[in-house]
Amino acid sequence: MADMKAIVQQTYGAPDVLRLEEVDRPVPARHQVLVRVHAASVNARDWHVLRGDPYLARLALPTVFGPRGPRQRIRGTDFAGRVEAVGSDVDRFRPGDEVYGDLGDAHGAFAEYVCAAADEIEFKPANLSFAQAATMPLAGSTALMGLRDVGRLRAGQHVLINGASGGVGTFAVQIGKASGAEVTAVCSTRNVDLVRSLGADVVVDYTTEDFTRLGRRYDVLFDLVGNRRLGELRRALAPGGTLVLSGGGTFRGRPGIVGPMGLIISAQAVARFVRERIVVLGTPPSRELLAGLRELAESARVTPVIDRTYPLVEVPEAIRYLEGEHARAKVAITV
Structure with missing residues (x-):
C-alpha cells in the first residue's frame, strides 16, 4: 500500500x-x-x-x-x-x-x-x-449555524459576539453583517482594528470595558469564550433574546477538570426554566452548511x-x- x-x-x-x-x-x-x-x-x-x-x-x-x-x-x-x-x-x-x-x-x-x-x-x-x-469548514459552519440556524438572526436585530477576533468570531462578524444585523464585537485592544475592518458596528475592548455592565441588550449573544458566568451573559440579553454558547477555554499549563464545560452544564440545567433561549451549539459536519459558506464566499460577503x-x-x-x-x-x- x-x-x-x-x-x-x-x-x-x-x-x-x-x-x-x-x-x-x-x-x-x-x-x-x-x-x-x-x-x-x-x-x-x-x-x-x-x-x-x-x-x-x-x-x-x-x-x-x-x-x-x-x-x-x-x-x-x-x-x-x-x-x-x-x-x-x-x-x-x-x-x-x-x-x-x-x-x-x-x-x-x-x-x-x-x-x-x-x-x-x-x-x-x-x-x-x-x-x-x-x-x-469548522469555524465558518459554527458561525453560520450559531447565527442563522440557532440564533435566528434577522435584519435590524442586535447581535453581540464575544470572542470576535478568533477563528469563529471573524466569520461571525461577517455573517452577522451579511444578515443585516447591527454587530457588536468584543475583543482585546490589539484586535479592535481587525474586527472593525470586518464590518463590526460597535467594538467593545474587554480590557477596558465589561460588555455585561454597559446597559445594552442584544437579541442574540454568541459566546465563543466561555469565561463568563451564565447570569452575567443573561444580563446582556434583550427580553426573549437568544444566548448561543460554543466552545471556549484556554490552556493554563495542564488539563483542567471541567473547563468551559462548566458553563455548558449550567446552561443546560437552567435553559428550560428561564425566559431567554439558551442553546449549547454542536456543529457536526454538514454539506448544507458548507454550501452556505461557499455561497457567502463566492458573493464576497465572507472572506x-x-x-x-x-x-x-x-x-x-x-x-x-x-x-x-x-x-x-x-x-x-x-x-
Whole structure:
C-alpha cells in the first residue's frame, strides 16, 4: 500500500508529542472520496484533543478521547484539496474536483491524503485559495449555524459576539453583517482594528470595558469564550433574546477538570426554566452548511482571515501558537 506523510499522536501531551510519520494511505469506502490534501487549518478542537483537555471531556466524548490518548492517531479535521478517487457509490464528485470539508470526530486532516464521506464535503469556493477554503469548514459552519440556524438572526436585530477576533468570531462578524444585523464585537485592544475592518458596528475592548455592565441588550449573544458566568451573559440579553454558547477555554499549563464545560452544564440545567433561549451549539459536519459558506464566499460577503500559515511538518508549532492565545482569526497548514 502506498505511503503518505501525516502528523501522528500516540499519547496526550504538549505539541511536542506530535510526529511527522509515514503511514498507509487510506482507501475510500463505497460512500467516500479520497482527497489529496493541499491545505488544512488548526482549531481549538485540535489542542483540546491533543492534551485531553478538560478531563471531563475524556468521559463525555468516548468516541474521541481514549484513556491514554485520542482514539484517532492522525490530528486535524479541516481540509481542502483535490479529489483523487471516489468510492463505487459516489456520483457527485469526480477525480480532479476541488473540495473542502470537516472530518469531525474522524480527524485525519494533517496528512497528504484523507478519506471523507461524500455527503459531508462540498465543492471548494471558486474564488478562494486552498488555504483560505481550509480555514472555513469548522469555524465558518459554527458561525453560520450559531447565527442563522440557532440564533435566528434577522435584519435590524442586535447581535453581540464575544470572542470576535478568533477563528469563529471573524466569520461571525461577517455573517452577522451579511444578515443585516447591527454587530457588536468584543475583543482585546490589539484586535479592535481587525474586527472593525470586518464590518463590526460597535467594538467593545474587554480590557477596558465589561460588555455585561454597559446597559445594552442584544437579541442574540454568541459566546465563543466561555469565561463568563451564565447570569452575567443573561444580563446582556434583550427580553426573549437568544444566548448561543460554543466552545471556549484556554490552556493554563495542564488539563483542567471541567473547563468551559462548566458553563455548558449550567446552561443546560437552567435553559428550560428561564425566559431567554439558551442553546449549547454542536456543529457536526454538514454539506448544507458548507454550501452556505461557499455561497457567502463566492458573493464576497465572507472572506477568511488568515493570521499565519505553517507547513505540515510545523503543525506542532502552529498548535502551540494557537493555544498560547497569540493567534488572530485562523491559522492555516499547507500540505
